[in-house]
Amino acid sequence: MLPNDPRLKGFGDRATLAEVQGWIDSACAALPVVEMAADAAAGLVLAADMTAPADLPPVAASALDGLALRAEETYGASSYNPLMIQLVGRGGQLLPGTAMQVPLGAPLPEGADAVLGYEAAEIAGGMVEVMAHAAPGQGIVRPGQDAAAGQVLLPACRRLRGEDCALALTARLGTLPVHPGPRVLLLSAGRFAGADLLPVVLGPIIRRDGGRVVGQGAARGDREALARLLLKADADLIVIAGASGLDADDRAALVLAQVGELTCHGLALRPGDTGGFGRVADTPVLLLPGSPGALRLSWEMTGARAVRRLAGLPPGPALPTKVLPLAHKVVSEVGWDEILPARINHEGMLALTAREVVGSGAVARADGFILVPADGEGYAEGTPTAIHLFDT
Amino acid sequence: MLPNDPRLKGFGDRATLAEVQGWIDSACAALPVVEMAADAAAGLVLAADMTAPADLPPVAASALDGLALRAEETYGASSYNPLMIQLVGRGGQLLPGTAMQVPLGAPLPEGADAVLGYEAAEIAGGMVEVMAHAAPGQGIVRPGQDAAAGQVLLPACRRLRGEDCALALTARLGTLPVHPGPRVLLLSAGRFAGADLLPVVLGPIIRRDGGRVVGQGAARGDREALARLLLKADADLIVIAGASGLDADDRAALVLAQVGELTCHGLALRPGDTGGFGRVADTPVLLLPGSPGALRLSWEMTGARAVRRLAGLPPGPALPTKVLPLAHKVVSEVGWDEILPARINHEGMLALTAREVVGSGAVARADGFILVPADGEGYAEGTPTAIHLFDT
Numbered sequence: 001m002l003p004n005d006p007r008l009k010g011f012g013d014r015a016t017l018a019e020v021q022g023w024i025d026s027a028c029a030a031l032p033v034v035e036m037a038a039d040a041a042a043g044l045v046l047a048a049d050m051t052a053p054a055d056l057p058p059v060a061a062s063a064l065d066g067l068a069l070r071a072e073e074t075y076g077a078s079s080y081n082p083l084m085i086q087l088v089g090r091g092g093q094l095l096p097g098t099a100m101q102v103p104l105g106a107p108l109p110e111g112a113d114a115v116l117g118y119e120a121a122e123i124a125g126g127m128v129e130v131m132a133h134a135a136p137g138q139g140i141v142r143p144g145q146d147a148a149a150g151q152v153l154l155p156a157c158r159r160l161r162g163e164d165c166a167l168a169l170t171a172r173l174g175t176l177p178v179h180p181g182p183r184v185l186l187l188s189a190g191r192f193a194g195a196d197l198l199p200v201v202l203g204p205i206i207r208r209d210g211g212r213v214v215g216q217g218a219a220r221g222d223r224e225a226l227a228r229l230l231l232k233a234d235a236d237l238i239v240i241a242g243a244s245g246l247d248a249d250d251r252a253a254l255v256l257a258q259v260g261e262l263t264c265h266g267l268a269l270r271p272g273d274t275g276g277f278g279r280v281a282d283t284p285v286l287l288l289p290g291s292p293g294a295l296r297l298s299w300e301m302t303g304a305r306a307v308r309r310l311a312g313l314p315p316g317p318a319l320p321t322k323v324l325p326l327a328h329k330v331v332s333e334v335g336w337d338e339i340l341p342a343r344i345n346h347e348g349m350l351a352l353t354a355r356e357v358v359g360s361g362a363v364a365r366a367d368g369f370i371l372v373p374a375d376g377e378g379y380a381e382g383t384p385t386a387i388h389l390f391d392t
Numbered sequence: 393m394l395p396n397d398p399r400l401k402g403f404g405d406r407a408t409l410a411e412v413q414g415w416i417d418s419a420c421a422a423l424p425v426v427e428m429a430a431d432a433a434a435g436l437v438l439a440a441d442m443t444a445p446a447d448l449p450p451v452a453a454s455a456l457d458g459l460a461l462r463a464e465e466t467y468g469a470s471s472y473n474p475l476m477i478q479l480v481g482r483g484g485q486l487l488p489g490t491a492m493q494v495p496l497g498a499p500l501p502e503g504a505d506a507v508l509g510y511e512a513a514e515i516a517g518g519m520v521e522v523m524a525h526a527a528p529g530q531g532i533v534r535p536g537q538d539a540a541a542g543q544v545l546l547p548a549c550r551r552l553r554g555e556d557c558a559l560a561l562t563a564r565l566g567t568l569p570v571h572p573g574p575r576v577l578l579l580s581a582g583r584f585a586g587a588d589l590l591p592v593v594l595g596p597i598i599r600r601d602g603g604r605v606v607g608q609g610a611a612r613g614d615r616e617a618l619a620r621l622l623l624k625a626d627a628d629l630i631v632i633a634g635a636s637g638l639d640a641d642d643r644a645a646l647v648l649a650q651v652g653e654l655t656c657h658g659l660a661l662r663p664g665d666t667g668g669f670g671r672v673a674d675t676p677v678l679l680l681p682g683s684p685g686a687l688r689l690s691w692e693m694t695g696a697r698a699v700r701r702l703a704g705l706p707p708g709p710a711l712p713t714k715v716l717p718l719a720h721k722v723v724s725e726v727g728w729d730e731i732l733p734a735r736i737n738h739e740g741m742l743a744l745t746a747r748e749v750v751g752s753g754a755v756a757r758a759d760g761f762i763l764v765p766a767d768g769e770g771y772a773e774g775t776p777t778a779i780h781l782f783d784t
Contacts, residue, residue: 246457
């Protein structure tokens with residue numbers, strides 16, 4: 001038994017959202033740095049500045065498909081006064097009086113100091129008719145022009161984009177120091193058809209925040225099954241959805257306290273008031289609602305924060321926001337953090353899609369959510385309010 | 393040979409970006425609708441309104457973990473005047489004078505018209521001491537409260553979120569009519585180490601827009617190899633990166649014209665001016681730059697549009713924008729659409745990271761890009777300008 005089993009009685013003290021976020025922050029630090037192949041690192045967080053080991057490009061290169069030549073040999077050339085220069089095969093040094101075809105990005109042949117576009121030349125019979133003059137340096141990318149040796153190409157803490165990984169490979173950095181993506185285990189403990197729904201609801205948001213679902217399981221009210229799933233877990237974060245409420249059959253908190261540690265149970269957060277936090281061995285464990293709508297909303301303030309911190313990202317909330325006036329008054333109980341699903345109505349104002357999240361309909365109809373912090377009583381109609389916009 | 397082979401000569405007429413986008417639009421319609429398992433449909437576009445086949449919830453259900461009872465039997469109850477009601481086992485009808493434990497979401501037992509939270513009761517010796525009165529309907533979710541039978545739960549053209557798929561499953565809709573995600577084949581035809589870089593650069597953006605990379609290949613200047621890769625392609629969109637320029641070795645356009653159709657080659661677009669468009673059998677083919685930075689930028693206006701249209705999404709650009717003043721003058725040639733990498737400087741103004749995109753460094757240093765349309769000469773310092781912000 002738990003010393004203060006709240007079942008059939010109600011929660012006594014509830015932890016505040018700020019307290020839970022504090023526990024999440026202390027339990028979830030960025031995962032230890034690994035060296036990851038650059039082409040597999042997109043989406044992960046860089047753990048150290050990435051500096052250019054050499055100039056990019058390393059030598060002068062052509063900035064276009066054209067003719068490498070000596071600029072001084074084109075002085076005075078125009079379409080009225082074409083100058084003839086001998087076209088030579090590719091490779092080797094460029095001798096005086098000759099021009100050589102070079103493709104964009106190729107090293108400039110020694111002796112050349114400009115690249116002229118084909119629009120300004122005509123090629124016939126092994127000769128180039130040059131019809132414009134070239135300035136020295138024209139059509140050339142200088143060594144280090146894209147990046148100089150030693151320059152910080154990407155700062156530490158950057159979430160790597162695909163083009164960042166391409167830049168690393170171009171700079172011949174085969175591996176990068178990154179925080180690996182947190183592995184999340186999703187366990188369904190309740191009555192809801194949650195075992196199937198959990199990865200559907202949470203998978204996209206976990207990926208959004210740099211993590212990945214590494215497993216799922218369903219205990220369906222069976223204590224022993226849940227205990228076994230927890231004890232054999234190999235993950236960076238464990239989520240137990242459902243069975244954390246006040247019903248006699250709700251045993252998630254009990255099992256967590258038995259096989260690990262239950263730090264708190266019962267939050268001053270809606271939805272998610274039956275949530276909790278603890279750990280099994282060193283792995284943080286979140287208790288969350290089993291109902292998909294409540295799960296989706298409370299995840300943003302709890303699970304998403306855990307995933308983002310493990311991934312090395314700022315804690316969030318991660319979604320883009322827009323500030324719009326409220327279409328109606330929003331009342332909220334002091335002492336409770338509330339996450340309310342809202343949509344942007346046809347007048348560009350924010351309207352709640354439901355006061356109580358009873359299913360996922362209200363969340364599906366929402367464009368995002370607004371937050372009413374614990375110290376607020378709500379907002380008057382017309383109050384400019386931030387909506388956090390769903391994007392996944 | 394091509395009738396108007398531009399190699400070693402230069403492009404004559406260049407297609408405008410508007411023309412290319414017109415060809416993309418006519419060649420890329422939303423892929424034919426398929427019925428997809430709801431739990432695999434997240435990220436895809438719904439092809440028809442999704443309506444609720446029945447009320448959600450179908451019958452009255454409990455809104456909390458608590459005690460189902462008859463509201464009238466609690467009138468007058470308070471902590472000073474507790475009323476005793478008999479606690480009965482779960483299941484069956486609720487007889488007068490009794491209360492039954494019900495978990496959140498469970499159907500309300502017949503006879504009950506309220507659910508009282510455990511905080512307002514004390515359970516001992518098979519009896520419930522009720523310490524607050526309940527109003528009829530309190531603690532109950534009405535049938536259809538989350539969604540009514542026949543109600544449109546999600547509109548056609550909606551890009552499905554995880555919670556949408558959960559809602560479908562809750563509503564017992566096992567499959568959903570969706571446009572499948574376009575399958576993109578990435579072929580590298582040029583000198584750049586593009587075969588490896590292509591999926592690194594484009595994979596995340598293709599996924600962002602609802603598509604997926606189904607294959608990659610490298611022809612490295614070999615005409616026959618490129619022709620074979622094109623002819624055996626099984627994809628909804630083919631991308632050929634590199635080898636579309638003016639160098640004698642650039643044979644991508646030539647090969648495309650031989651095995652399929654080359655609609656245009658040479659665009660009034662920077663970067664991406666050697667790009668083109670065509671098809672092999674019924675599959676649209678895009679010619680794009682091989683250099684990662686130029687590829688990343690020109691993709692947003694060409695490839696991303698093709699993927700989004702095939703996926704059933706609006707054509708884009710897909711990225712969030714922010715309007716900020718320019719830190720310096722931006723000059724642009726009339727007649728050319730330009731995509732310029734830019735960052736937000738420490739004064740909150742937009743600064744270009746490079747005038748010419750010579751590698752991926754300038755793109756990696758950028759927070760996004762600004763567009764200068766073909767009919768503009770650029771912008772004066774301080775002009776409020778939209779930056780399209782990279783997010784992947």
